[in-house]
Amino acid sequence: MNKFYFILITLLPFFGFCQKDTGSVKFTPTFGNTAIEPGKKYYSSKLNDSLNIETFRFYVSNLTLLKNGKVVYTVKNKFHLIDIEKKLSISFLVKKIDFDVIKFNIGIDSTTNVSGAMGGDLDPVNGMYWAWQSGYINFKLEGAGKVCATRNNIFQFHIGGYLNPYATLQTITLSLKNKTEIDIKVDLEKFLNGIDLKNTNEIMSPGEKAVTLAKLYQTIFSVKE
Amino acid sequence: MKLKLTRLIIVFLFFAFTVAEVYQLQYPAYFPKPVYDFKKNPLNVSKITLGRTLFYDPILSKDNNISCASCHSSFNAFAHTDHALSHGINDLIGTRNAPSLMNLAWQSVFMWDGAINHLDVQALAPISHPKEMGEKIETVVAKLQNNKLYPKLFYIAFDDSIITGERVLKALSQFQLTLVSANSKYDRVKSKKEKFTEQEQKGYALFLKNCNACHTEPLFSNYTFANNGLPLDTGLKDFGKWMVTKQSADSLKFKIPSLRNLSYTYPYMHDGRFNKLNQVLNHYTQGIKQGPTLANELRNSIQLSSDEKVDLISFLLALNDIDFVFNPKHGFPKEILLQTEGKQK
Numbered sequence: 189m190n191k192f193y194f195i196l197i198t199l200l201p202f203f204g205f206c207q208k209d210t211g212s213v214k215f216t217p218t219f220g221n222t223a224i225e226p227g228k229k230y231y232s233s234k235l236n237d238s239l240n241i242e243t244f245r246f247y248v249s250n251l252t253l254l255k256n257g258k259v260v261y262t263v264k265n266k267f268h269l270i271d272i273e274k275k276l277s278i279s280f281l282v283k284k285i286d287f288d289v290i291k292f293n294i295g296i297d298s299t300t301n302v303s304g305a306m307g308g309d310l311d312p313v314n315g316m317y318w319a320w321q322s323g324y325i326n327f328k329l330e331g332a333g334k335v336c337a338t339r340n341n342i343f344q345f346h347i348g349g350y351l352n353p354y355a356t357l358q359t360i361t362l363s364l365k366n367k368t369e370i371d372i373k374v375d376l377e378k379f380l381n382g383i384d385l386k387n388t389n390e391i392m393s394p395g396e397k398a399v400t401l402a403k404l405y406q407t408i409f410s411v412k413e
Numbered sequence: 414m415k416l417k418l419t420r421l422i423i424v425f426l427f428f429a430f431t432v433a434e435v436y437q438l439q440y441p442a443y444f445p446k447p448v449y450d451f452k453k454n455p456l457n458v459s460k461i462t463l464g465r466t467l468f469y470d471p472i473l474s475k476d477n478n479i480s481c482a483s484c485h486s487s488f489n490a491f492a493h494t495d496h497a498l499s500h501g502i503n504d505l506i507g508t509r510n511a512p513s514l515m516n517l518a519w520q521s522v523f524m525w526d527g528a529i530n531h532l533d534v535q536a537l538a539p540i541s542h543p544k545e546m547g548e549k550i551e552t553v554v555a556k557l558q559n560n561k562l563y564p565k566l567f568y569i570a571f572d573d574s575i576i577t578g579e580r581v582l583k584a585l586s587q588f589q590l591t592l593v594s595a596n597s598k599y600d601r602v603k604s605k606k607e608k609f610t611e612q613e614q615k616g617y618a619l620f621l622k623n624c625n626a627c628h629t630e631p632l633f634s635n636y637t638f639a640n641n642g643l644p645l646d647t648g649l650k651d652f653g654k655w656m657v658t659k660q661s662a663d664s665l666k667f668k669i670p671s672l673r674n675l676s677y678t679y680p681y682m683h684d685g686r687f688n689k690l691n692q693v694l695n696h697y698t699q700g701i702k703q704g705p706t707l708a709n710e711l712r713n714s715i716q717l718s719s720d721e722k723v724d725l726i727s728f729l730l731a732l733n734d735i736d737f738v739f740n741p742k743h744g745f746p747k748e749i750l751l752q753t754e755g756k757q758k
Contacts, residue, residue: 304533
């Protein structure tokens with residue numbers, strides 16, 4: 189009996205080694221082609237203003253890999269909080285598989301939004317939950333620029349909302365070459381250039397404007413080859 | 414052999430301990446099924462104790478002065494008498510009347526405007542509101558983690574002294590879920606232990622005819638939202654559910670409250686505008702303001718003679734549940750919180 193266990197234990201890492209491999213998805217927040225460091229200023233020629241980014245967080249959920257339109261791998265952990273200051277990568281165990289598309293959601297689905305208190309990346313202590321009106325903030329971007337006529341020139345976008353007609357969950361589908369280290373660029377210059385920042389700089393509740401901004405950030409994700 | 418026996422005893426003790434910890438929610442057979450999903454947060458004696466301690470501890474507020482119980486006291490059926498509007502840190506006054514907390518396991522949407530979609534996340538609203546407790550949940554978690562008492566209580570409840578937002582909220586839910594009011598005279602009549610007086614019986618008939626559509630027995634609310642014809646308070650400008658959904662059909666709609674324990678929960682209505690039950694009845698007979706979102710049930714005014722009003726009130730008073738209000742298990746946990754009196758960090 190003991191012998192059997194001994195053999196099993198000896199072989200275990202070997203099985204693991206044979207069958208599994210690690211993969212990762214790394215998100216790189218950029219301003220155009222420059223990787224963003226929080227607090228640093230970045231010049232937008234369109235806005236003719238230098239902007240800085242203080243906070244940038246968003247939820248990635250239901251991450252899957254596809255081949256010819258079929259799901260070949262689903263990342264086990266359903267929800268991941270990406271935070272420019274804390275965590276930019278999602279690691280997972282994946283068998284050596286062939287895939288040509290990565291698909292994921294930005295935000296938290298409606299069922300999870302009505303399921304009460306949750307832990308880990310979904311814990312309300314992460315500052316991604318609205319206290320006064322239940323629901324997750326799917327995407328949070330805060331910074332400053334002179335173009336904003338607000339106190340300390342700040343802009344704040346807390347985008348969320350799970351109920352129709354103001355649901356904000358977005359699906360991102362990107363084609364890519366088959367590799368296990370996937371690098372995704374998140375271009376915040378494209379997002380900020382798409383907003384009339386002078387007049388739209390504080391969106392912090394669900395509604396029509398939040399939906400417009402969610403559709404806008406749906407377009408800022410691209411695969412870095 | 415001896416070793417085996419010891420093992421068996423340990424296993425037995427473990428199970429005995431676990432079973433003793435499980436808390437079974439008690440409610441009458443004529444109550445509907447609770448809507449709270451207990452599978453995701455199974456009731457357990459030590460979690461309830463932890464939740465009760467948190468509920469009574471002002472550590473949840475920014476200045477350590479206001480607890481949940483400040484506005485939801487057990488002897489007011491967990492409402493707040495003498496204050497029409499909620500009263501928070503630095504004597505700040507809110508915009509709505511603190512509602513009674515009871516039979517929460519049968520409710521799925523919370524607050525007068527329905528802004529909260531689950532009991533577990535309800536506490537986040539008063540904790541963070543600048544006119545209530547004015548504190549961030551992440552700061553609450555840090556304060557509890559650095560406190561002498563709480564890591565121990567969390568260890569007992571969750572087998573782990575690490576405090577998280579999820580655990581704080583689930584423990585608060587656990588205590589609040591045990592606040593079941595189901596032993597009023599109405600309940601004793603329902604279970605054939607007592608009989609209504611003649612006047613209460615008449616009042617019951619009037620209630621069924623005029624009130625039960627919205628304040629549906631046995632919980633005495635259907636927990637939906639309605640415009641009950643209150644003229645808008647032009648100072649507060651509170652449009653209720655509209656402020657959450659931005660849909661004009663929801664304008665002036667507020668959550669229908671239960672009619673249990675009315676003697677303890679005055680003043681009445683979302684803004685506490687009425688102090689007495691006869692003012693409430695007079696509103697329904699004479700005060701209804703017509704409008705596009707007014708409840709259909711109130712479009713034709715309710716007719717009640719003054720004798721009928723007295724009968725109806727006598728029935729409503731039969732919904733008072735003294736056992737609920739004075740249940741020592743619902744009160745301040747002095748055996749836990751007074752231990753640290755004067756030396757709390």
